Amino acid sequence: MIDQELDDFTFVLFGAESDLASRKLLPSLYQLARWKQLPEKYRIIGVARSELDHEGFRSYARKCIEEHSFDGGERVTEPELEAFCAGLYYIPADFTEPEGYVALEKEIHNNSHRTALCSNLLFYLSIPPVLAPVVIDNLEKAGLGGRNASCNGWRKIVVEKPFGFDLESARSLNAVVGRVFHEEQIYRIDHYLGKEPVQNILVFRFSNGMFEPLWNRQYIDNVSITIAEDFGVRTRGAYYEKSGVLRDIIQNHGLQLLAAIAMEPPVDLSAEAVRDEKEKVFRSLRPLTKDNVRQFVLLGQYAGYRDEVDVAPDSTVETYAAIRWFVDNWRWKGVPFSMKAGKNLAERVTEIVLTFKCPPQNFFGPPDSCSYTANQIIIQIQPEETIAIRFGSKRPGKELITDPVYMKFDYRISFANEQMTPYQRLLLDAMAGDQMNFIRQDTVETSWKVIDALRDALKDDVPEIYPVHSRGPELRQ
Numbered sequence: 001m002i003d004q005e006l007d008d009f010t011f012v013l014f015g016a017e018s019d020l021a022s023r024k025l026l027p028s029l030y031q032l033a034r035w036k037q038l039p040e041k042y043r044i045i046g047v048a049r050s051e052l053d054h055e056g057f058r059s060y061a062r063k064c065i066e067e068h069s070f071d072g073g074e075r076v077t078e079p080e081l082e083a084f085c086a087g088l089y090y091i092p093a094d095f096t097e098p099e100g101y102v103a104l105e106k107e108i109h110n111n112s113h114r115t116a117l118c119s120n121l122l123f124y125l126s127i128p129p130v131l132a133p134v135v136i137d138n139l140e141k142a143g144l145g146g147r148n149a150s151c152n153g154w155r156k157i158v159v160e161k162p163f164g165f166d167l168e169s170a171r172s173l174n175a176v177v178g179r180v181f182h183e184e185q186i187y188r189i190d191h192y193l194g195k196e197p198v199q200n201i202l203v204f205r206f207s208n209g210m211f212e213p214l215w216n217r218q219y220i221d222n223v224s225i226t227i228a229e230d231f232g233v234r235t236r237g238a239y240y241e242k243s244g245v246l247r248d249i250i251q252n253h254g255l256q257l258l259a260a261i262a263m264e265p266p267v268d269l270s271a272e273a274v275r276d277e278k279e280k281v282f283r284s285l286r287p288l289t290k291d292n293v294r295q296f297v298l299l300g301q302y303a304g305y306r307d308e309v310d311v312a313p314d315s316t317v318e319t320y321a322a323i324r325w326f327v328d329n330w331r332w333k334g335v336p337f338s339m340k341a342g343k344n345l346a347e348r349v350t351e352i353v354l355t356f357k358c359p360p361q362n363f364f365g366p367p368d369s370c371s372y373t374a375n376q377i378i379i380q381i382q383p384e385e386t387i388a389i390r391f392g393s394k395r396p397g398k399e400l401i402t403d404p405v406y407m408k409f410d411y412r413i414s415f416a417n418e419q420m421t422p423y424q425r426l427l428l429d430a431m432a433g434d435q436m437n438f439i440r441q442d443t444v445e446t447s448w449k450v451i452d453a454l455r456d457a458l459k460d461d462v463p464e465i466y467p468v469h470s471r472g473p474e475l476r477q
Helices: 019-034 054-068 078-085 099-109 129-141 167-180 196-206 237-262 271-284 422-432 441-457
Strands: 009-014 042-048 088-092 121-125 155-160 186-189 220-228 297-302 320-326 336-342 349-356 376-382 386-394 402-410 464-466
Touching: 009 019, 009 099, 019 042, 019 054, 019 078, 019 422, 042 099, 054 078, 054 088, 088 099, 099 129, 121 129, 129 155, 129 167, 155 167, 167 441, 186 422, 186 441, 196 237, 196 376, 196 386, 220 237, 237 271, 237 320, 237 336, 237 349, 237 441, 271 441
Parallel strands: 009 042, 009 121, 042 088, 121 155, 155 186, 220 336, 297 464
Antiparallel strands: 220 349, 297 320, 320 336, 349 376, 376 386, 386 402
């Protein structure tokens, strides 16, 4: 666990009955409290439409925690759960009406003798994206915004992805939240950035002298990034009809993984220095236009997608994308970054593979056999959390024949201590004021600019149908 001092604060959870809140946020907050990671005095106020009172919300939260919070298989304990629920409060509210925000402002100032939490407020928007501007505007009108605080201390707001659905909507959302909160108060959350293997990329690259000198176009032949799911859209057909895999996966998870692999060393480990280098990667991506897009992008749709609930029978929404990116800077010029993301594929896996160039001469096999024993670094994010190094080794016997072998690091084996989930990690970061693993305004807009250009270049294309549980269509070289 992390040993850090946090200020006493009030956590205001908009959308307290959402799926995210019930499965992830309330259980994560409970575990943080159980591990003594929260300050001595804190308060959690849920805000949602249901006409609950404080006790009703505590009963609801208790049920969520009992169903979704586990500690290495050990169920929650009654005294710890009772202590956590005692700090829960509730405000019923229609997010579009001002009365709920007046009640919230009053509740925040109640019990101040116990919690002294008027000063430090953390708002979490676990709500549909269309409601975010409405909630933010009403927070400002109620005097709860970050720029018009009526008392000392800090104000922060956590905004869930998607951060808009295109560049125009992202700019509009950024304008609204930026009018009410300063950028240093805004935490745009992508849970992938809270995963241990993703956070470890920075350490793996920049703390090991054996890797960073080789991390460039002179030694690396290509990079591949795969984000594959072995299931379809399930009950999210209506959402997917508006998003597709480009908006749902590539714009956020995919590009963030690419940036972690391709970024330059930051000048220090401050949030701004790290995020500066990621932003430079996005600005270095080779533009995809109508003239070149079919050479570098292939879209697919799994067979049967049009029969899913809430999906149009003639839908042309993509459920799969294969993209060959190029980062046109000094380090990576000419190195292809192949990215695949999709649903109903052969396996569920998220991994990054860096393949190194072949030696100038192959003594141990046919000249074209290098691909069989190519050196690789394989970073798997899920379902396993591992890093493997692939290299050639002599096959036992008289002849000098090489076979690929692996050296493998596994988080679960190497670190026996309990690991935090992405939401636990990122919630703590937001409470502590660390923005390194949250997305900055300019990066949101730059990434949407890239995706909008790609989508515009392909607007007349129909995705290729691929069989369920296949590997998806291949982008031609």
